[in-house]
Amino acid sequence: MPYNCERLLAHPMNVITSRDNKWLKLFRAALRGSGPKSGESIAVEGPKLVEDALRSGLEAEALLVSESAEAHAEPILRAAGETDAGISRSRILRTTDKLFQSVSGTDAPQGVAALFRQREWGLDDVLRGAGEMREAAPLAVVLAEIQDPGNVGTILRSAQAFGATGAVSTRGTADPWSPKALRASAGAALRLPVLRGMAIPVLLTQLRVAGVKIYATSASTATDESAPADFAAQADLREPAAIFIGNEGAGLSPEVLRSADAAISIPIRENVESLNAGVAASIVLYEAAKQRRSEMHVGAR
Secondary structure (H helix, E strand, C coil): CCCCHHHHHHCCEEEECCCCCCHHHHHHHHHCCCCCCCCCCEECCHHHHHHHHHCCCCCCCCCCEEEEHHHHHHHHHHHHHHHCCCCCHHHHHEEEEEHHHHCCCCCCCCCCCEEECCCCCCCHHHHHHCHHHHHHCEEEEEEEECCCCCHHHHHHHHHCCCCCEEEEEEEECCCCCHHHHHHHHHHHHHCCCCEECHHHHHHHHHHHHCEEEEEEEEECCCCCCCCCCCCCHHHHCCCCEEEEECCCCCCCCHHHHHCCCEEEEECCCCCCCCCCCCHHHHHHHHHHHHHHHHHHHHHHH
């Protein structure tokens, strides 16, 4: 579906000049909100994130471009033309820089935003993975009541980087598809199978049924003799595993700690209170990736 960028953006029917336009209202609510409800659009802002979302297979519902950002529209429209659904010509919208700024969720708008249809993920998708991850043993990261969207995005970015098959955000966790979390994840939240808003008791039961081992993460000081210093002595992360990362202040709930098959302790210095949730998750996911690479090398001999 080829697009002529100049003709589409210059067409007067596509130019929005009123702050009260229905599309601007939709973009404003989505780009400044805390995440979409079921059935609502995912809002993505910035040329690279929008293009990445298209290339990941998400279906675009509308594209909004400001006057000064028209040069960024061409690669986005090219990416849309390579998808099955593309973007309807009536949904490629242009507006002024001032009006775009009034809907943007950032301090320095880049002049490009899009609304995308939500993907429907289930726990099977999270455990099976997407694309090349489908052959890997399940490795799910569970965000348990993590409230900072920046931490949520960081965890999902690390999850994709270190080969997790998917992620679950439990109730009380900042929405992985909120604009702030999407930016922090560098788009990983759009590519990785993510199940949102699941109740912890239901999740624990389903993981048990699926034969996935449950790991609870925590920090331990160098003087804590009960915590092994070597990750490999604590957890075999080559097997099907769900790694629970807890709330920034309170950590994991007693329910998760009681239900866990094992705990993974990250050794830290005695005078350090705790690790950032995003940092802790990244360390454990890196260890999982290292163990799985090691198994592949052994199997290849």
